[in-house]
Amino acid sequence: MQLDDLYRRVIMDHYKTPRNRGTFEEEAVTIDLNNPTCGDKIQLQLQIEENRIKAAKFVGEGCSISLASASMMTAAVKGKTVEEALEMAEQFSKLMKGEPIEFEYEDIDALSGVNKFPARIKCATLGWNALRKGVAKSQQQE
Numbered sequence: 456m457q458l459d460d461l462y463r464r465v466i467m468d469h470y471k472t473p474r475n476r477g478t479f480e481e482e483a484v485t486i487d488l489n490n491p492t493c494g495d496k497i498q499l500q501l502q503i504e505e506n507r508i509k510a511a512k513f514v515g516e517g518c519s520i521s522l523a524s525a526s527m528m529t530a531a532v533k534g535k536t537v538e539e540a541l542e543m544a545e546q547f548s549k550l551m552k553g554e555p556i557e558f559e560y561e562d563i564d565a566l567s568g569v570n571k572f573p574a575r576i577k578c579a580t581l582g583w584n585a586l587r588k589g590v591a592k593s594q595q596q597e
Contacts, residue, residue, distance in 0.1 A: 465565035469523035474530040475512045483512075484596070486589045490577050495521040499529075499585035503593045508532050508540050513582065520575050524566055525582030531560035537590050544583045551576045 483500040490496075495517030502509040511529040515522060528547075532540040547563065550556040553570045569579045 459568065462565035462568060465562050466519060466523045469526040469562065470519040473513075473522060473526035475510075475526065475533070476514060477512050478514060479510070479512055483510075484589045484593045486585045486592065488581055488585045488588070490517070490521065490581050492574070492577055493518060493521075495578055495581055497521065497525055497581050497585055499525070499582060499589055501586070501589045501593065503537065503590070506537050508535055508537065511586075513585075517581075518575075518578050520566070520569060521578040521581045524579045525585075527560065527562050527566070528582045528586060531558065531563060532586065537594075540586060541590060544587055547583050548580065551580060 478498070479500050479502060481502065483502045486499045488497055488499070495515065497513055497515035497517070499511065499513045501511050511532055513525045513529055515525060531543060535543070543558070546556045546558065550563075550567055551570050558564060566579050569575050
């Protein structure tokens with residue numbers, strides 16, 4: 456199996472069986488974002504306690520790239536400090552620019568080929584941008 460095939464399978468796995476899909480019954484920071492270019496929409500919810508992302512969930516509609524990326528992001532940031540999560544978002548931006556970045560949560564590496572398709576970068580970064588906005592919103596509420 457070639458690496459591209461493996462990456463495609465990982466992306467499709469996250470798209471078809473997303474991790475952390477849903478909403479919280481309890482209080483959470485909620486961010487709604489959309490990508491008007493292609494119609495992707497996401498609602499990200501974060502539970503942040505003592506400067507740590509206790510949990511993250513999302514709902515949305517869109518292409519396989521945007522929803523798989525959101526699934527990967529929520530799995531990767533759970534339990535991380537806010538600073539660690541923001542650093543991951545920064546590293547993901549670098550990955551989308553073609554820089555060779557390795558992630559602790561290896562599924563994210565499957566999105567490395569997206570940078571070859573500039574129109575799809577906004578799809579892949581939608582959830583990560585929601586993360587940044589959610590963290591900023593939570594810090595304003597403190």
